[in-house]
Amino acid sequence: MAVQDNIGGSAPRTSLLNDPVFRGILYQIxxxxxxxxxxxxxxxxxxxxxxxxxxxxxxDFLFRTAGFDISFTLFPWSRTSFYWQAFLAGLLNTLxxxxxxxxxxxxxxxxxxxxRLSSNWLIAxxxxxxxxxxxxxxxxxxxxxxxxxVLKAMPAVRNSFELPLDVFINQRGLMVPRPLPDGxxxxxxxxxxxxxxxxxxxxxxxxxxxxxxGRYPALVVQAAKIADAxxxxxxxxxxxxxxxxxxxxxxSSPAIAWIAALVAAxxxxxxxxxxxxxxxxxxxxxxxxxxxxxxxxxxxxxxxxDLGAAVAGLVMGWISLEGTxxxxxxxxxxxxxxxxLIAVGIPALVYVVTGAQLAFELPVLERFNxxxxxxxxxxxxxxxxxxxxxxxxxxxxxxxxGIRSVNKGQTEAAxxxxxxxxxxxxxxxxxxxxxxxxxxxxxxxxxxxxxxxxGAAIGYPELVNVxxxxxxxxxxxxxxxxxxxxxxxLTFSLLTSAFMNWYNxxxxxxxx
Amino acid sequence: xxMEHAYVRxxxxxxxxxxxxxxxxxxxLRRSLFASPSDTLLTIxxxxxxxxxxxxxxxxxxxxxxxxxxxxxxxxAEGAGACWAYIYARFxxxxxxxxxxxxxxxxxxxxxxxxxxxxxxxxxxxxxxxxNAVLFFVVFPIIAFYLxxxxxxxxxxxxxxxxxxxxxxxxxxLVGIICSIPIGILLALGRQSQLPIIKTLSVMFIELWRAxxxxxxxxxxxxxxxLFMPTGTTVDKLLRALVGVTLFSSAYLxxxxxxxxxxxxxxQYEAGASLGLxxxxxxxxxxxxxxxxxxxxxxxxxxxxxxxxTSLVSIVGIFDLLNTVQSASSDINWSSPTQAVTxxxxxxxxxxxxxxxxxxxxxxxxxxxxxxxxx
Numbered sequence: 038m039a040v041q042d043n044i045g046g047s048a049p050r051t052s053l054l055n056d057p058v059f060r061g062i063l064y065q066i067x068x069x070x071x072x073x074x075x076x077x078x079x080x081x082x083x084x085x086x087x088x089x090x091x092x093x094x095x096x097d098f099l100f101r102t103a104g105f106d107i108s109f110t111l112f113p114w115s116r117t118s119f120y121w122q123a124f125l126a127g128l129l130n131t132l133x134x135x136x137x138x139x140x141x142x143x144x145x146x147x148x149x150x151x152x153r154l155s156s157n158w159l160i161a162x163x164x165x166x167x168x169x170x171x172x173x174x175x176x177x178x179x180x181x182x183x184x185x186x187v188l189k190a191m192p193a194v195r196n197s198f199e200l201p202l203d204v205f206i207n208q209r210g211l212m213v214p215r216p217l218p219d220g221x222x223x224x225x226x227x228x229x230x231x232x233x234x235x236x237x238x239x240x241x242x243x244x245x246x247x248x249x250x251g252r253y254p255a256l257v258v259q260a261a262k263i264a265d266a267x268x269x270x271x272x273x274x275x276x277x278x279x280x281x282x283x284x285x286x287x288x289s290s291p292a293i294a295w296i297a298a299l300v301a302a303x304x305x306x307x308x309x310x311x312x313x314x315x316x317x318x319x320x321x322x323x324x325x326x327x328x329x330x331x332x333x334x335x336x337x338x339x340x341x342x343d344l345g346a347a348v349a350g351l352v353m354g355w356i357s358l359e360g361t362x363x364x365x366x367x368x369x370x371x372x373x374x375x376x377x378l379i380a381v382g383i384p385a386l387v388y389v390v391t392g393a394q395l396a397f398e399l400p401v402l403e404r405f406n407x408x409x410x411x412x413x414x415x416x417x418x419x420x421x422x423x424x425x426x427x428x429x430x431x432x433x434x435x436x437x438x439g440i441r442s443v444n445k446g447q448t449e450a451a452x453x454x455x456x457x458x459x460x461x462x463x464x465x466x467x468x469x470x471x472x473x474x475x476x477x478x479x480x481x482x483x484x485x486x487x488x489x490x491x492g493a494a495i496g497y498p499e500l501v502n503v504x505x506x507x508x509x510x511x512x513x514x515x516x517x518x519x520x521x522x523x524x525x526x527l528t529f530s531l532l533t534s535a536f537m538n539w540y541n542x543x544x545x546x547x548x549x
Numbered sequence: 550x551x552m553e554h555a556y557v558r559x560x561x562x563x564x565x566x567x568x569x570x571x572x573x574x575x576x577x578l579r580r581s582l583f584a585s586p587s588d589t590l591l592t593i594x595x596x597x598x599x600x601x602x603x604x605x606x607x608x609x610x611x612x613x614x615x616x617x618x619x620x621x622x623x624x625x626a627e628g629a630g631a632c633w634a635y636i637y638a639r640f641x642x643x644x645x646x647x648x649x650x651x652x653x654x655x656x657x658x659x660x661x662x663x664x665x666x667x668x669x670x671x672x673x674x675x676x677x678x679x680x681n682a683v684l685f686f687v688v689f690p691i692i693a694f695y696l697x698x699x700x701x702x703x704x705x706x707x708x709x710x711x712x713x714x715x716x717x718x719x720x721x722x723l724v725g726i727i728c729s730i731p732i733g734i735l736l737a738l739g740r741q742s743q744l745p746i747i748k749t750l751s752v753m754f755i756e757l758w759r760a761x762x763x764x765x766x767x768x769x770x771x772x773x774x775x776l777f778m779p780t781g782t783t784v785d786k787l788l789r790a791l792v793g794v795t796l797f798s799s800a801y802l803x804x805x806x807x808x809x810x811x812x813x814x815x816x817q818y819e820a821g822a823s824l825g826l827x828x829x830x831x832x833x834x835x836x837x838x839x840x841x842x843x844x845x846x847x848x849x850x851x852x853x854x855x856x857x858x859t860s861l862v863s864i865v866g867i868f869d870l871l872n873t874v875q876s877a878s879s880d881i882n883w884s885s886p887t888q889a890v891t892x893x894x895x896x897x898x899x900x901x902x903x904x905x906x907x908x909x910x911x912x913x914x915x916x917x918x919x920x921x922x923x924x
């Protein structure tokens with residue numbers, strides 16, 4: 038019973054060093070002291086070095102004249118601009134590339150991610166080869182490739198490639214039309230913002246009503262029918278006019294296409310709606326395929342291409358027919374056409390009513406260079422290309438992982454509820470997959486923004502190039518310049534993680 | 550009473566058709582290429598795409614390419630494909646950079662030694678893991694440094710400015726990963742620590758380096774490191790890049806290791822404590838062996854990212870593989886329309902082979918380590 042001797046006595050006395058609390062404090066004092074000493078050492082050294090080089094510190098250099106050129110800025114830039122304006126120009130260029138890159142990388146990445154999961158072996162394989170190739174090659178190498186091997190090898194200005202919509206590409210970059218909005222055009226922009234919000238509001242309201250009462254509001258259903266006809270008319274008119282370009286007999290009389298579109302629109306109000314849609318689907322497929330294949334296989338006889346496109350169009354028409362015949366009556370359908378019409382139609386109406394003008398200044402080839410239009414430098418084009426293609430491979434993997442993370446039972450449960458494929462995806466699979474996809478997606482966006490700093494290596498004037506490169510070289514203010522640059526990226530990063538925390542908190546699964 | 554409502558079948562049902570074949574090439578084709586009309590359409594579009602994309606690529610890489618032994622005249626001919634003759638002629642430059650030609654045996658020994666040590670290290674079944682690891686992570690870098698740098702045992706001194714090509718790419722990535730593993734582990738432990746100062750310092754370190762692009766870290770290392778040192782000290786250019794890369798990758802590695810630490814059930818920590826082990830013993834004997842085992846695939850993925858990122862050192866003027874390819878592309882003796890593209894394709898192929906092999910290894914390890922303990 039020797040053990041019991043201790044009962045009632047005080048805790049056994051041990052060395053203070055064995056006390057966890059004391060030890061913790063001691064460790065922290067030691068580590069903190071070492072860190073402080075390290076920084077003190079660095080600061081003293083730096084001060085000595087700077088003194089030896091007769092350099093001063095401080096941010097006053099930001100308000101001095103920069104005196105160098107920046108090849109591409111979003112606001113007027115001259116040699117008399119200040120260094121803080123150079124900082125801003127670089128920052129804006131970084132953001133420009135990031136926004137464009139994020140947009141395209143998301144599109145391409147989602148397409149590839151879904152394609153990789155496709156049950157179609159060929160499509161899945163093509164996507165896999167793309168992803169596995171691109172992921173395993175350094176981004177910088179890819180940027181060099183796009184810049185030095187592709188864009189710099191483009192033809193000289195006089196032999197520019199002409200792309201659709203008056204866009205030209207040559208050694209000096211991409212020439213695109215410059216929009217010239219007049220004073221009234223601001224109303225159209227406001228109308229676009231307002232009508233998009235209105236469309237979303239109508240969509241939410243209609244969905245809520247349906248959730249509460251079991252059917253969409255009668256007003257929405259009626260409006261949706263009319264909207265359906267209008268949208269059908271517009272789409273059909275476009276598709277048929279393009280289609281008539283392929284048929285020499287019809288090309289000269291555009292009225293026929295419009296009349297046909299009117300017939301399709303009227304038919305879409307009757308019980309023949311599925312057939313009208315099938316015809317429109319045929320026209321769209323044929324037009325796109327025929328144009329694409331003619332561009333891809335210039336050596337093939339156009340007749341064979343048209344025939345192939347026509348067969349594909351018939352298949353698409355048939356698929357559309359099958360799908361439309363089986364869809365629920367219009368009372369049970371989401372009024373998508375109505376929302377589109379609201380979002381597009383109101384701004385169009387405002388455009389006509391206010392008499393606003395949106396002219397385009399087209400790039401025109403003069404003797405030595407293009408005049409007019411906007412000239413996007415090859416550095417920007419190469420950077421957007423490289424970032425998009427590289428990041429899309431990673432986004433595709435996130436999308437694939439997200440979709441696969443949704444339990445198979447969820448699909449089966451949705452099936453057993455009788456949901457159709459589209460509703461199954463929209464209501465059950467995608468919301469759950471997004472919970473998994475969004476956090477890594479945001480960090481891919483952040484990575485893209487950080488990777489845009491590689492533009493410095495191909496001469497795109499983004500933040501690192503303008504500021505950490507030229508400005509640092511000219512002023513010699515290494516510490517200030519690098520600290521500012523890092524602060525910018527740190528801010529991006531903190532904003533992103535703030536968003537991610539907010540999103541994770543919002544969508545976190547409520548577990549028992 | 551309900552019998553008259555019941556339906557009772559009194560005749561045999563007709564035999565059903567046997568199911569269509571679910572095996573064999575035709576069934577496979579039907580299932581995976583022509584399952585539905587839209588699937589068929591997709592397949593045909595995909596084939597058209599391949600028909601459009603593959604022949605030009607094949608012609609460039611093989612069909613119309615100038616093979617080793619060819620001349621620059623052939624490369625300059627109209628419609629010539631990749632100029633492999635140029636790669637063959639400059640191959641040594643891409644591998645060794647400006648390393649003296651008569652000293653190539655030294656990097657060769659380093660390559661051979663590294664390969665001989667890393668292969669058994671990566672094979673889970675190979676014996677002597679502990680000795681092997683010590684040899685690779687500690688002894689090998691020292692030997693490699695003296696072999697490459699020279700100045701001892703009568704070997705000629707070769708300054709780091711002359712190192713280059715794939716050699717430097719491998720050096721930077723290996724040193725980066727070897728140095729960042731211990732730092733990363735300490736940072737991960739620090740981030741999980743109960744001690745507020747240590748935790749804050751670790752979080753700040755990790756988040757700072759993870760937030761900024763590597764290129765700014767390299768700029769910082771190459772411009773500010775000399776400022777931080779006592780007046781008069783010079784820091785080797787390669788060493789500056791190594792410091793930058795190590796700082797950067799240790800922050801990423803710390804996050805990977807943290808994943809492993811967090812995946813460990815709490816019971817393991819408590820079991821260690823109940824055995825009366827202190828923090829370090831518990832961490833060393835119980836926590837880390839399990840946590841690190843689980844993050845081996847993650848560490849390999851970090852290594853892949855680091856390996857690709859080493860190409861950025863070319864921006865601060867170090868002659869890694871990408872930089873040698875880039876600077877050789879202005880070689881007048883081999884100037885031809887396809888010279889630059891050929892160089893990039895070669896460099897891409899080298900990077901791809903390394904990265905793809907590592908990613909397959911990481912996948913294989915992941916499957917091997919997945920012993921069904923997932924919760």
